[in-house]
Amino acid sequence: MAGGQERILRRRIKSVQSTKKITRAMELIASSRIVRAMGRISSARPYYEQLSEVVRDLAAGSSLPKSLYIGQGDESKVLGLVVMVADRGLCGGYNSTALRMAERLIRSREAKGQKTRVVVVGRKGEAYFRYREIAVDGSLMHISDRPSYQDARTIADMILGPFEAEEISAVDVISTRFLSAGTQKLERSRLAPIDPAIFASDTKTSYDFEYEPSPEAIIDPLLKQFVESKIFALLLEASASELAAKQRAMAAATENAEELIKSLSRVMNRARQDAITTEIMEIVGGAEALGSSSDWESESQLVEFKSNSPRAS
Structure with a gap:
């Protein structure tokens, strides 16, 4: 019974050790990719x-000249919402x-x-909204690893087309x-219309551009x-944030695997x-049983010897 339990524990320890190698490798890969992602953010700024x-x-x-893209927006009308998540999990x-933040906004x-038109970036988001029966106007998947400017243009076309047609009054992004x-921060921000205050300059110029x-x-x-x-x-920031979250998740998984290996090893050693x-x-009990049997035989032989010996006159 003990031998069978030890074999089971050995198999479990070996399985956890294999998982630990995978999580450690994924942690190192995410760490190296974060550096490149940060470089892309700096280059685009x-x-x-x-x-x-x-x-x-x-x-x-x-x-500023009058433009549909400049103003405050009216959220009480139709709101366009872009939700950026990842294509995969483990982060x-x-x-x-x-x-959850997007769903709370939509449900409220x-x-x-009030109506919300949703554009989703990332396979996980598309699956999430489909499961919860939330209509999605457009989706873009398989870009979270290395997004390009063309991807940004595609998303803009999806959401700004209805905005220019005045089908939606404002566009937000989560x-x-x-x-x-x-440090990463989840936030909801405005894409369009643009608050003119962000273009305000503290310095006054004495010249005009033509x-x-x-x-x-x-x-x-x-x-x-x-x-x-x-x-x-x-x-780009979402991609880097995903990698940072994945690095932390895999580091925690590796640490948990180490703790589980220690725990299983203690159980296995205790079973052994x-x-x-x-x-x-069992050996001591057997030896004692053999010793008791030998003593009984010796006493029997002694009694038999005494009974067969001639009596003293």
């Missing part, structure tokens, strides 16, 4: 900042927290009679911002490009000690 600067220059001499609560708007390798064509002609294409660049930046103790007790 100047483009986004330069676009902001162009719009500031546009507003420097006078007020802790990265997917679930974002999806439904309770008020995504995870990458602050550092150890634009060809006119500012009114370039403002909408420029702001659409600005939104595309913001989506791209959010995609019990088996050895049982064997020793």
